[in-house]
Amino acid sequence: MVHDASLMFADRDDAGRQLAEAVAAQVPKHPGPAPLVLALPRGGVPVAVRVAARIGAELDIVLARKIGAPGREEFGVGAIAEDGPPVFDERILSRLGLDEADLAEAVARQRVELGRRVRNYRGDRPPPDPTGREVVVVDDGLATGVTARAAVRWLRCRNPARLVFAAPVCAPQVGASVGADTVICLSEPPSFQAVGQWYTNFDQLTDADVERVLRGFAHS
Template structure:
């Protein structure tokens, strides 16, 4: 199963999310896209279920010499989260990645300023929250976001993604995981998209321009 692009993936994912997150009286669900690639997918999901749209900011911690291979992640002001199996495979300990954590925390802070300015993050307390990404490989970035959100006491925490590795789905830690496709031969998220262009901060800002932040 391949998606034309993130917009196509978002349209398809939105239908699956709508089936499991029905509209009901009370606060609207909160849909949080993971920048950058999860944001265009989240836009479609939020529109379909009538949710408030926002972002949760996380940064992948890459393996030494292979930065695209995520073996850890940090989200907002949370602690680093590591993929234990990946660390064991590479013969690494969390202490070996302290410099990488510092670099990624600096980049995360920059993105917080870029995307949110002086505004606080949305408050998920007591709300149904749907975290959206464009795909899960190791799933460690989504796991860091879910762990950070868990400490802010949502009523229910859903992770929604178009495509995922089965192991990542099992380890992400959400109450519910919605994934349209779990390919056996999963190697990278981009292989399941016809168009997988990298997004810029400007792209994210444009997509989020109409978002309303929850200040309560």
């Protein structure tokens, strides 16, 4: 579901407020287990807070990390989520002349970072249980889609009743690759180059920012 192709967002809070209305139309309140909103840290957390509050959902996180190409760490060729297997963009690997063995070191580094973030964000809490529930995965934007795809695949193995992916802005035609039952995107601009170009304020977040937002939601 795509709305205005040229939306600009003041910041992640503004994006979350707008996205929440679109999600509420697709995930209405009903009897039974509350929906589960899972944010992709770091940028997805302040967006997801607004979505969870609007639909009366439980809020938690799903952790995923991009796997970068050798020597080009910012160029994502795959991703891993939680304790799941790596997910690769086979077309990009072919174009770069790489195979999965070439990325074993990068995968190992990202597993270490995932472990650190799990400890920081969850502590001793177990991961959320999506079994039989409507689950909404939220990020601040969708560029290549590979990180979202890894998260959705990891969750799919845990038998949710329905999997929704929601983001304020998405690169054209990438949403279909995520593998969710429903994809909600407020804007799919044809001139998309990066998520940050569609935000007036797109400051990088820290672990402390994530923890503060999650604590604030829990206390509210």
